[in-house]
Amino acid sequence: MKIAIVGATGTAGLATTAAARRAGHNVIALSRATGVDLHTGAGLQEGLTGADVVIDTSNAFPASSDADxxxxxxxxxxxxxxxxxxxxxxxxxxxxxxxxxQPAFDEFGYYLAKRAQEEVLATSSLPHTIIRSAQWMEFALNPAAVTATESDVRVEDWSVQPVAVASVADALVEAATGDPRNRQIAGPSKIRLPELTRALLEATGDPRPVVVTEPSLPALAEGVLLAPDDAELLGPTPAEWVSVQRASA
Incomplete structure (x- = not known):
């Protein structure tokens, strides 16, 4: 099968490209680096030509911070x-x-944008599948919640149930190639984000201490990010994921 992956140079895009190739599929990797621009449409139709299915892992942030x-x-x-x-x-x-x-995100611009994308798909005549993922293990160092300095790493106290991006990638490829149902996926274990960050730093030999800070949104500390009741729980556990990072450090 020929699979086009949009946002192929991002964290999820790279993992999905690798997963699709491991499964023996012909991959078309699309991103700004390959001349495809979701904001203008440049190169998009040409890039999709010949593809059987497209997987969208993109984050189409506008160039200007003032843009809607x-x-x-x-x-x-x-x-x-x-x-x-x-x-x-x-x-x-x-x-x-x-x-x-969740109502807690009613004023959270990024989540509002993701809601709106799902609404576009709901009214589209193009067959589609939505894979909703919990935060990834790789979020342990994400600047949305983590501020790293030379002396320490400050991490907001989020309660998360993270899933490895490799597991997310496998689910996306499965949806593209034979399992078209909508799915919600999360990791098997709940953990505080500072604990995950601390474990990753220790595993990779980073001596900087983790400083726990208050989350920008209180609900983030109270469980609003945990797996929904109908979510599928996919390994590895945080400890298993950290062990892999230690081995590759």
């Missing part, structure tokens, strides 16, 4: 859907986030 994030994400998804239809793509698999519809 929701509008930018909506426009990007609409362009992708239309280009996919024109190119004859059979299905679009979209990577989203667990719990984006």
């Amino acid at each position: 994030l929701v509008a930018a994400f909506v426009a990007a998804t609409r362009r992708l859907v239309e280009a996919g239809k024109q190119a004859g793509v059979q299905r679009l698999v979209h990577l989203s986030i667990c719990n984006i519809d």
Whole structure:
């Protein structure tokens, strides 16, 4: 099968590209680096030509911080859907986030943008699958919650149930190649984000201490990010994931 992966140079895109190739599929890796721009549509239809299915792992952040994030994400998804239809793509698999519809995120721009993308797909005539993922293990060093300095690493006290991005990638490829149902996926274990960051730093030989800070949104500490009741829990555990990082450090 020929699979086009949009956002192929991002964390999820790289993992999904690798997973699709391991499974023996022909991969078309699409990103700004390959001349594909979701904001203008440049190179998009050409990039999708010949693809059987497209997996969208992109984060279509606008170039200007003053731009409307929701509008930018909506426009990007609409362009992708239309280009996919024109190119004859059979299905679009979209990577989203667990719990984006929780009221706690009603003023959270990024989650509002992800909600809006799902709404675009819901009204589209292009067959699609939505895979909602919990935060990834790799979020342990994500600047959205982690500020690293030379002397310490400051981490917001989020309660998370992280899933390895490699497991997310496998689920995306499964959806593209034979299991088209919508799914919610998370990791098997709950953990505080500072604990995950501390374990990763220790495993990779980073001596900087972790300083726990208050989350920007109180609900992040109270469990709003934990796996929904109907989520599938996919390994590895945080300890197993950290062990892999230690071995590759």
